[in-house]
Amino acid sequence: MADVEIALSESTVQQVFRVLRGKLREQASGSVDLVHFSIDWTVGIRLEKGRIDFQSNNTVLLKELDIVYDPLVVTPGLNIPKVCVGGNCILPSPFGCIIRLPRYCFFEADPDLKVPLDLSGLIRSEISGTCGIRTEHFDDPGNAGMSVWQAHAQGVPDKWRFFLNPGWLDIDLIDIADTVGALLDKLIAAVVDTILGWLPDWAQDLVEAILGSFADLIRDILDIGDDIEEWLSNLLGISIGLFDLAVQLVLQHFAKKTPIFELENPYPIMPAEAMSGGPVLVPVLVPVVDPKVVVTDPELTISASIGV
Amino acid sequence: MSTLVNTAMLRATVFESDALGVLASIIHPLTVGEYEGEVHYGKAVVGTFGITVTEDAEPSSVQIDLNVIAGPNANGLPRKYRATTAKEQVGYAVFYASKGSRGFQVVLRGNGELAFDSRRLQSGDMYAVTLIRPGRYKMHAGRNGLVGRIDVGRAKAGEKFESEARTVAVEEKGFSPDAVAMESGSSVVFALASATNITVALEGEGEATAVRPAGPIRILGRDHRDIERRVEAKRRPAKE
Numbered sequence: 001m002a003d004v005e006i007a008l009s010e011s012t013v014q015q016v017f018r019v020l021r022g023k024l025r026e027q028a029s030g031s032v033d034l035v036h037f038s039i040d041w042t043v044g045i046r047l048e049k050g051r052i053d054f055q056s057n058n059t060v061l062l063k064e065l066d067i068v069y070d071p072l073v074v075t076p077g078l079n080i081p082k083v084c085v086g087g088n089c090i091l092p093s094p095f096g097c098i099i100r101l102p103r104y105c106f107f108e109a110d111p112d113l114k115v116p117l118d119l120s121g122l123i124r125s126e127i128s129g130t131c132g133i134r135t136e137h138f139d140d141p142g143n144a145g146m147s148v149w150q151a152h153a154q155g156v157p158d159k160w161r162f163f164l165n166p167g168w169l170d171i172d173l174i175d176i177a178d179t180v181g182a183l184l185d186k187l188i189a190a191v192v193d194t195i196l197g198w199l200p201d202w203a204q205d206l207v208e209a210i211l212g213s214f215a216d217l218i219r220d221i222l223d224i225g226d227d228i229e230e231w232l233s234n235l236l237g238i239s240i241g242l243f244d245l246a247v248q249l250v251l252q253h254f255a256k257k258t259p260i261f262e263l264e265n266p267y268p269i270m271p272a273e274a275m276s277g278g279p280v281l282v283p284v285l286v287p288v289v290d291p292k293v294v295v296t297d298p299e300l301t302i303s304a305s306i307g308v
Numbered sequence: 309m310s311t312l313v314n315t316a317m318l319r320a321t322v323f324e325s326d327a328l329g330v331l332a333s334i335i336h337p338l339t340v341g342e343y344e345g346e347v348h349y350g351k352a353v354v355g356t357f358g359i360t361v362t363e364d365a366e367p368s369s370v371q372i373d374l375n376v377i378a379g380p381n382a383n384g385l386p387r388k389y390r391a392t393t394a395k396e397q398v399g400y401a402v403f404y405a406s407k408g409s410r411g412f413q414v415v416l417r418g419n420g421e422l423a424f425d426s427r428r429l430q431s432g433d434m435y436a437v438t439l440i441r442p443g444r445y446k447m448h449a450g451r452n453g454l455v456g457r458i459d460v461g462r463a464k465a466g467e468k469f470e471s472e473a474r475t476v477a478v479e480e481k482g483f484s485p486d487a488v489a490m491e492s493g494s495s496v497v498f499a500l501a502s503a504t505n506i507t508v509a510l511e512g513e514g515e516a517t518a519v520r521p522a523g524p525i526r527i528l529g530r531d532h533r534d535i536e537r538r539v540e541a542k543r544r545p546a547k548e
Contacts, residue, residue: 085331085438085440085471085493086331086438086471086495087471088471088472088473088495089473090335090434090436090473090475090495090497091369091400093366093367095366096366098366098367098368098369098400099335099369099400099402099434100369100371100402101333101402101436101438101473101495101497102333102371102373102402102404102406104314104317104330104331104406104438105314105406106313106314106317107313107314198313199318200318202440202441202442202462202463202492203318203440203441204465205462205463205464205465205492206440206462206463206469206492206493208463208465208466209463209464209465209466209467209468209469209492209493210463210469210493213465213466
């Protein structure tokens with residue numbers, strides 16, 4: 001039978017959860033080569049909204065926790081084709097071309113271009129899932145060589161820690177701001193300006209006559225169809241793997257980095273006390289053994305034995 | 309953007325067959341043999357090369373970028389090019405400069421004798437200019453004092469671009485036709501029936517209306533007429 005029981009109400013844990021939610025600030029970056037272009041990306045995630053519900057089956061339901069991607073900068077590396085004139089066959093034969101005019105190209109090689117697309121704060125996804133409670137004993141490396149009293153006095157005691165341990169998590173892309181379409185147009189305009197801006201008007205017309213609309217060409221290279229949301233969702237979710245990364249970061253945050261509750265071990269049941277005119281009495285510390293967590297509908301209960 | 313831009317193309321407004329530069333080329337017919345070539349720029353010889361022309365089933369041409377010959381050469385040996393002729397036909401060398409300002413000249417020798425000097429084109433040679441800058445150009449044949457006009461219309465962004473090559477015969481009596489209208493990015497091919505030099509120069513910028521040519525491209529000159537006849541004969545179905 002347990003010697004100690006601590007009960008936490010759902011609303012208390014809800015408040016703790018809100019604090020933990022605010023602590024998640026993760027950043028990552030990388031690059032990926034796709035068929036016609038590459039992407040460099042930098043992402044930071046933070047959490048908003050969401051709540052937890054205690055379940056009667058010893059689990060906690062995580063509901064509608066929003067992931068906000070901020071910053072989120074994706075930088076496509078575009079390989080623009082050379083723009084050339086000439087090359088006509090002026091003496092054809094049934095077997096090919098006997099004389100072909102030389103081709104003259106505006107660029108000496110296919111130009112590579114990188115223009116960043118800043119989507120910070122414009123994309124949201126939502127996580128829901130079920131969590132158990134995982135208990136872990138933390139041997140604080142800061143108290144190596146100290147007695148338990150010294151560790152307690154220095155604020156580096158060992159601890160029992162209790163983490164939300166997601167069993168399954170489901171992530172949905174819930175919102176792409178309408179402004180993303182405009183931003184994409186702006187990106188394409190920037191690319192066109194970089195590639196063609198230095199050319200006189202008549203040469204720009206010639207380039208666009210040869211290649212077709214440059215904006216359309218860039219859309220083709222990026223494989224942007226009519227549905228920008230679908231394109232962006234595929235790019236972020238599948239090509240970059242952003243949503244998997246977000247789930248992984250949220251998992252690490254709740255399951256490994258940030259406990260919802262922790263208990264000093266040994267636990268101080270009586271503080272240090274100074275006797276008048278006498279010596280200081282050390283605090284009374286009792287070891288906490290084998291703590292167990294039970295979640296029921298109204299509350300979360302931690303029970304443990306004390307002593308050696 | 310790290311790629312270099314070929315700005316010489318945008319600046320080019322004068323094209324001279326005796327001072328070859330970007331957007332212009334000289335096409336010279338070659339018979340079977342070994343040729344040694346020199347590339348001149350101003351008074352200096354800036355590179356040498358060789359062309360071997362052999363007989364094969366079909367004639368062919370070889371494109372020779374004078375910038376490459378004038379540029380650094382790792383092994384220091386003259387660059388070698390190959391072209392073919394067919395029986396009773398000729399092969400071709402196409403000399404051009406892919407970039408840079410004009411001024412290149414080419415001299416070819418076969419068996420120690422002068423076979424070609426680009427400072428003075430001969431009958432059977434062709435001079436081609438690709439014009440990208442819209443405006444009104446004057447075409448001029450040096451010795452003959454022939455004058456003609458080329459109107460280059462601005463390309464229309466959003467419309468399908470069809471590059472074309474218009475042929476102008478250069479004969480003793482004049483250019484034929486003596487006026488050409490085409491779209492920016494198209495080429496004019498001067499087919500020489502007599503020895504001369506060709507100059508094309510921008511006279512005035514502005515909107516010119518491009519007119520697409522009717523009929524197939526026509527190549528003139530003795531050798532070209534022969535080839536054209538043979539090509540036509542092969543195209544024509546045999547009579548029953």
